[in-house]
Amino acid sequence: MTLHLWLRAESKPGEERAPVTPAGAKRLRDAGVRLTVERSTGRIFADADYAACGAAIVETGAWAAAPKDAVILGIKELPADTAPLVHRHVYFAHAFKEQKGWRELLGRFAQGGGTLFDLEYLKRDDGRRVAAFGYWAGYVGAAVGVLAVAHQRAGTPGALGAVRPWPSRERLIEACKAALGDQPAPTSIVLGAKGRSGSGAATLLGALGAPVTSWDLEETRAGGPFDAILTHELFVNAVLVMGAMKPFVTREQIVNAGARRRLRVIADVSCDPHSPYNPVPLYEDTTTMEQPTVRAVGGRGDVAPLDVVAIDHLPSLLPRESSEDFAEQLLPHLLELAQGSAVWRGAEQVFRDKLAQR
Ligand SMILES: NC(=O)c1ccc[n+]([C@@H]2O[C@H](COP(=O)([O-])OP(=O)(O)OC[C@H]3O[C@@H](n4cnc5c(N)ncnc54)[C@H](O)[C@@H]3O)[C@@H](O)[C@H]2O)c1
Known part of the structure; x- marks a missing residue:
């Protein structure tokens, strides 16, 4: 099945980083991945650069109504809300060490049947993170x-x-x-x-x-x-x-x-x-x-x-270089997301374990 990645606009003030660059968007497209990008005035890369690399551009915040098979990609927290989360989400949720609001967030995933793949928990066999800032x-x-x-x-x-x-x-x-x-x-x-x-x-x-x-x-x-x-x-x-x-x-x-x-x-x-x-x-x-x-x-x-x-x-504070570096590390793993791999299975297991402890 074709993988559909959906790059959401960050809602955290001052957050300009992105986990996929326009150059990465082209490589994803060449590999047969469908990419949707939400408009963002804050992101370090222009919407037009993603569009030029084959991404579909949609309105800011449209992810909530995205097709259920889309994987929603971001860097930082989702906007504060209580709605159930139905999608697969990939971002730094800061929830698995039981940070403030973790129960409520995992509760939203439990209600909606969605899955959280926390970027901090995408790890190789040796425990090293696959992508880090x-x-x-x-x-x-x-x-x-x-x-x-x-x-x-x-x-x-x-x-x-x-x-x-x-x-x-x-x-x-x-x-x-x-x-x-x-x-x-x-x-x-x-x-x-x-x-x-x-x-x-x-x-x-x-x-x-x-x-x-x-x-x-x-x-x-x-x-x-x-x-x-x-x-x-x-x-x-x-x-x-x-x-x-x-x-x-x-x-x-x-x-x-x-x-x-x-x-x-x-x-x-x-x-x-x-x-x-x-x-x-x-x-x-x-x-x-x-x-x-x-x-x-x-x-x-x-x-x-x-x-x-x-x-x-x-x-x-250095959003371009840090995004380019992070996105380059993450890209090979995004390409494996549809088939699944040990990295993604491991991150999902951490989520399931934490969900059970909630
Ligand atoms: N402030 C931020 O915005 C920000 C962003 C990213 C990472 N971090 C944090 O920075 C820290 C380092 O992250 P990283 O990705 O560089 O980790 P890393 O694993 O790549 O490097 C950590 C280094 O610390 C060394 N180390 C561990 N214990 C030590 C000790 N007692 N004495 C001397 N050296 C010791 C290790 O040998 C290793 O070389 C982490 O705590 C991470 O959460 C902060």
Whole structure:
């Protein structure tokens, strides 16, 4: 049977990413897949580019009335609603770790008989995800960290101002260079340097000429806190935490270091302030594009400031590159969706298990 993919318009404000690009649309069409694309003024790729690649263009939000065999594809949450969900949906639902509203969402699937294939749970046999945004999260997270360092160095009153999606990585690098002016890029340390996010962070910092210390599991085996982190101006945390661990830094350690501390900004790409295992236990909540930093320590008296960047949707700040990369990783699996494959069966099983626990 012909696979019918339906790319919905994102409803989350500021979300410009897409899981299929116009170039991908052409490859899907060439493989016999039918693609419908909802109009979107927010998406990084123009509707006309999808149309030129053979996609049918329909109104925003039309997916709810799509033919039942269509597979509805998106990036972020569905619009808030209570209607039963009858389709197969592919997107990041943020529901299987029992996040806010998970029961209600799964209830809608149960009522409508639909299926949720969560993009976070499309995995190979070795447990690695088939498609992830991590590289660009690290790249952008490090860049916002550099902007925050430059802002502190300039001594401008108030916190770093809002950041908005950059149209390309070149423009992002230009923005960092402009903020640094004739000052050198910050000495930096990246933890989780061998992973996707960590390598993205190291690449951005390298492009700015920053001296980078790269650590992964081997260097942290002894367990934190690590005074070596405090000797860098910028710390990018990009580790994937799997369970209980000692923190990499603590408030007490930072305050006691006094003037020996060079650390001014932490770009916490891993960004899990609500987890009991958070290795950067210095802040209470995520930050936003509107207010990218939170002051974790100091800034009063003679205690030097320490700011944390903790944006949990960093790749949205570089929507073109992150979409192109993600879509390229996902495409071979979309082509297998009609026949099913271990990747899709695995994701469906996670959904069925969670549905049963609801
Ligand atoms: N903020 C965002 O927008 C955003 C976006 C995507 C991913 N993330 C998060 O970034 C984190 C990393 O994701 P990824 O895709 O790069 O994962 P990854 O699995 O590719 O890389 C993680 C790396 O961390 C290393 N690591 C694990 N424990 C460590 C420890 N104790 N000390 C040192 N290194 C350690 C691993 O060896 C690995 O190299 C995840 O928590 C993910 O949820 C955040």
